[in-house]
Amino acid sequence: MASNKYEEITKAAVMLFERKGYHATSVQDIADEVGLQKGSLYHYITSKEDLLMQLAHRSISEFNGQMEEILKNASLTNRERLHLAIENHLKYVTKNVQLTTVLLREAFSLGEDQHQVIQDLTDKYLNLWTQVIEQGIAAGEFRPVHARITALSILGSINWVYRWYKEGGKLTASDISKLYSDLFLDGIENR
Amino acid sequence: MASNKYEEITKAAVMLFERKGYHATSVQDIADEVGLQKGSLYHYITSKEDLLMQLAHRSISEFNGQMEEILKNASLTNRERLHLAIENHLKYVTKNVQLTTVLLREAFSLGEDQHQVIQDLTDKYLNLWTQVIEQGIAAGEFRPVHARITALSILGSINWVYRWYKEGGKLTASDISKLYSDLFLDGIENR
Structure with a gap:
């Protein structure tokens, strides 16, 4: 696991969860925010x-x-x-x-x-x-x-x-x- | 506005919002909870x-x-x-x-x-x-x-x-x- 990318993902998730709410944020939103395909994001997180x-x-x-x-x-x-x-x-x-x-x-x-x-x-x-x-x-x-x-x-x-x-x-x-x-x-x- | 029904609706909404979250609760869920058709619910609430x-x-x-x-x-x-x-x-x-x-x-x-x-x-x-x-x-x-x-x-x-x-x-x-x-x-x- 490339820890820098993982940290970037968690930061993006926190920002999105805070702004839109956890429920309204999709995995796709997180992928878009860090510039990854949704499939690639799943290399870093399971859900x-x-x-x-x-x-x-x-x-x-x-x-x-x-x-x-x-x-x-x-x-x-x-x-x-x-x-x-x-x-x-x-x-x-x-x-x-x-x-x-x-x-x-x-x-x-x-x-x-x-x-x-x-x-x-x-x-x-x-x-x-x-x-x-x-x-x-x-x-x-x-x-x-x-x-x-x-x-x-x-x-x-x-x-x-x-x-x-x-x-x-x-x-x-x-x-x-x-x-x-x-x-x-x-x-x-x-x- | 029949205030008893309105109170019943707000109680149902509070219960659903608390349990499922506001975002995950639909107007349909609220209608079901109080036994109204969705169309009739809109006599009491606008959204x-x-x-x-x-x-x-x-x-x-x-x-x-x-x-x-x-x-x-x-x-x-x-x-x-x-x-x-x-x-x-x-x-x-x-x-x-x-x-x-x-x-x-x-x-x-x-x-x-x-x-x-x-x-x-x-x-x-x-x-x-x-x-x-x-x-x-x-x-x-x-x-x-x-x-x-x-x-x-x-x-x-x-x-x-x-x-x-x-x-x-x-x-x-x-x-x-x-x-x-x-x-x-x-x-x-x-x-």
């Missing part, structure tokens, strides 16, 4: 659904990998872990607005089995966040909040950024990250 | 897009109406206003999970002009939230947070609830409302 699945799997795996690194780092407080988690997630969303739009909007179009795989990885990610908050409560860093709901609340909030973030807007990803960290960390901090 | 537009317009107008009531009520502190705003929005989302899913996922399918109308009403809603936070800051009730980003942060977080809320789950709408209010109000309160 449109497979392409969406690869994109989703890659993203959520990256999120999980980053979060596992944060949890493993014994030199961090849980407050620092949560701050880093917010920062990493926001950086990803703001760097990949089109991809985030596609994944959050179109993942429901995956077949049941594939959707379940993504759902399980997403649940794992939520559990890692919940773990940081639970550890922070146990260590007396955070108030005894409902850890899972707090994790859902923060994740919902930072995922939502894809809907209003404009690259080159007044606020940089790092500004937003700072504002969100302050808001949430002040919200759960033990005093 | 599938019009139906989506009506649903979006009705929801966002209801949100704006509630928020204007809250702002007009001079006996409330801004802390109370924000608490009520969170509660109202969450009640709507948890009572209308299917509809919220459709609106948040499918509004991009509206034509440009119609989408702009919804976008403008949504901006108005965001402005009303921002106003409550700005008033709260001016009154010394809230810390000098970035009012607009804080509004976006709270709205993103409570919109996200449609993705995980299960009716009849362990947490009621009012439990969630309490948890979210505590989290956000503690996050911005002036001490």
Whole structure:
């Protein structure tokens, strides 16, 4: 598999899925966009659904990998872990607005089995966040909040950024990250 | 227009749009679901897009109406206003999970002009939230947070609830409302 061409195909697919919607985008549209015959495109991908699945799997795996690194780092407080988690997630969303739009909007179009795989990885990610908050409560860093709901609340909030973030807007990803960290960390901090 | 039939049609449409996606749902599917001939269905609706537009317009107008009531009520502190705003929005989302899913996922399918109308009403809603936070800051009730980003942060977080809320789950709408209010109000309160 020529990986440069594959990357070009995934980029074209993300752009088309975002603009037209996953359902309305055909394999022919993707082939046209990268200047390949439809038959040749199938050297790189097995189906449109497979392409969406690869994109989703890659993203959520990256999120999980980053979060596992944060949890493993014994030199961090849980407050620092949560701050880093917010920062990493926001950086990803703001760097990949089109991809985030596609994944959050179109993942429901995956077949049941594939959707379940993504759902399980997403649940794992939520559990890692919940773990940081639970550890922070146990260590007396955070108030005894409902850890899972707090994790859902923060994740919902930072995922939502894809809907209003404009690259080159007044606020940089790092500004937003700072504002969100302050808001949430002040919200759960033990005093 | 026989309003009972119209309500039945919108309910069927929301159910189909949520399950199959807006694009994959045909007017024929909606007609079949409510036991009408396609020709008769057009006595009630002008098009599938019009139906989506009506649903979006009705929801966002209801949100704006509630928020204007809250702002007009001079006996409330801004802390109370924000608490009520969170509660109202969450009640709507948890009572209308299917509809919220459709609106948040499918509004991009509206034509440009119609989408702009919804976008403008949504901006108005965001402005009303921002106003409550700005008033709260001016009154010394809230810390000098970035009012607009804080509004976006709270709205993103409570919109996200449609993705995980299960009716009849362990947490009621009012439990969630309490948890979210505590989290956000503690996050911005002036001490």
